[in-house]
Every structure is written in structure tokens, then in C-alpha cells.
Amino acid sequence: xxxxxxxxxxxxxxxxxxxxxxxxxxxxxxxxxxxxxxxxxxxxxxxxxxxxxxxxxxxxxxxxxxxxxxxxxxxxxxxxxxxxxxxxxxxxxxxxxxxxxxxxxxxxxxx
Amino acid sequence: xxxxxxxxxxxxxxxxxxxxxxxxxxxxxxxxxxxxxxxxxxxxxxxxxxxxxxxxxxxxxxxxxxxxxxxxxxxxxxxxxxxxxxxxxxxxxxxxxxxxxxxxxxxxxxxxxxxxx
Numbered sequence: 592x593x594x595x596x597x598x599x600x601x602x603x604x605x606x607x608x609x610x611x612x613x614x615x616x617x618x619x620x621x622x623x624x625x626x627x628x629x630x631x632x633x634x635x636x637x638x639x640x641x642x643x644x645x646x647x648x649x650x651x652x653x654x655x656x657x658x659x660x661x662x663x664x665x666x667x668x669x670x671x672x673x674x675x676x677x678x679x680x681x682x683x684x685x686x687x688x689x690x691x692x693x694x695x696x697x698x699x700x701x702x
Numbered sequence: 703x704x705x706x707x708x709x710x711x712x713x714x715x716x717x718x719x720x721x722x723x724x725x726x727x728x729x730x731x732x733x734x735x736x737x738x739x740x741x742x743x744x745x746x747x748x749x750x751x752x753x754x755x756x757x758x759x760x761x762x763x764x765x766x767x768x769x770x771x772x773x774x775x776x777x778x779x780x781x782x783x784x785x786x787x788x789x790x791x792x793x794x795x796x797x798x799x800x801x802x803x804x805x806x807x808x809x810x811x812x813x814x815x816x817x818x819x
Contacts, residue, residue, distance in 0.1 A: 597744075624807065633706070633793050633810025634745075679744060683806055689735075689758070690808065694744035 593618040595682050597693030604670060605701050612665045612678055612696045620682035623656055623663045624690065628677040670700045704728070706811035708794050714817045715784055723779040723814045725794030733799030734777050735808060736769055739791045748792075751777065752799050784818045791815050 596615045604610055614623065622641045626634035638647050640656035640663060647654045651674075653666040667674055677697050681690040707726045715721050727734050736748040747761040751771045762768070766784075771777040781788055795808040 622806075632812055633795070634808075635810070636807045639807065677742065681808075689747070689750055690806070692745045692747070695742075697742055 593682070593684060593691045595680060595691050595693040597680055597696055599696060600694065601697045603699040603701065606672060607669050610667050610670060610698070612680075612698075613662070614664070614680035614682075614693050615662045616682060616691075617661065618682075618684070618691075619660050620684060620691070621660070622683045623660075624681045624683070625654055625663070625665055626679045626681065628679060628695075629675075634677075634679055667698075670698075672700045672702050674698060675700050706794060706796055706809050708792075708811035708814050710814060711812065712815045712817075714819065716819050717786060718783055720780065720782045721784055721816065723781075723792050723794075723816070725777045725779070725796075725811060727775065727777070727794070727796030728809055729775075731796035731798055731809070732774070733797045733806075734771055735795045735797075736777070736779050737793045737795065738763075739793055739813070741791075745793065748779070781816075784816075786818045789816055789818045 598613050622639055624639045625637045627637055628634040638654045643658045643660045645656045651668045655664050677695045679695045680693040709724045732753045734751040737745040738748055739745055749769045750758040766782045769779045791813040793810055793813045795810045797806050797808045
């Protein structure tokens, strides 16, 4: 069974600080996605990484896919209160259209 | 274009009653997923439909849970004889499925919040 371990589970920091969320597995994924979910809504895709070692940037968010395609990180620079939400990583096994989901990181950015 | 819609948005029921939750996926999406989410937690996979293939029911927690997808579009998740532990947000998602390759983005509805008293 493929698992995706996400850490930390909960993070509360002050506005302006930096943070990193990790997603780790012993399995290889063909791609990995990061979603953000706000209260009362469904998750929304932020980014998909496909190539080992790939780095993608979305404004203050930097996503990295590990060289071996087993792990990923999300780094937020100068966090803002609008970044508050539940961040979920999800990995796609090779040819399966289902996703393996991490347990999520609840992020609170205090003004 | 329209996204994934779910109804009702909230459902309060009494223990032992049956409930039906509805999902309207994005038109043209061949894959449809149901998930359950407890407050502030991650997603628990329930069931997956892909085109005309037999659904993957491996995530259904008990035989009180069932789902169907009519005409490859609308899906209904039914919970029979509801229990208090069934209280959660039920999320539906759709995707392009086998048309998407590695970029199988799932598009989520807003969810149905189920409360069993």
C-alpha cells in the first residue's frame, strides 16, 4: 500500500515568517500535486510536479519534487494571513488515475 | 463553465435514517470520486468511478454505504441506517480520468456537511 506522509500536521506562525511543509513516501509517483482547501470549500489545485528535481514557483510559494520522485516540499516565503488553509499533497501512482493523499497540514498565519 | 456541484450543502438527520447525497461532475469528466473528510483532517477515499468500468469500492467503510453513477454523469452516495460516526463532510471530485495522463487534476465540489444526531 502506498502512503504519503505529510508534516507538520499543524503550523501556526506570524505573518512574514517562512515555512516549509513536507510530503514523503517510500514509493515513486509519476506526479505529485499540492492542493489548498479553505473552510467550507473543496480543495483547489495549486501545482502539479512531474519531473524529478523539478521546482515550480507560484508567487511566494515554491514547490519541489524530489530527484527520486518520492517526496515533495512546499515552501512559503513571507507568509500572509491569506495563506491560511489546509494544504494537501497527493501523489499519482504510475498508471492509476487515483491519487494517494497526505493527511494535510493545517496552516494558520496570524496578522 | 460550471464546476462540480453537490447537494444538499448541509444535511442534518437522525440516527438510523437513510440519506442520499448528490454530485454533478464537470461535463466530459470520465472519472468521479467520493471522499469523506472529518473536521480539519485529510481526505478519506470512499469510491471511484471511471467511465463504464466497475467502480472501485475499496474505500467504503461498511455495507451501509453505496454509490451509483447514472449515465456516466450524476452520482449519488447513499448511507443507510446512519450512525453518529458518519458525521463528516462528504466531498465529490471529478477529473478527466484516462484522458489526463500524469496531470490528473481533481476538481472538487464544495461538499455536503452531514450531521447525524
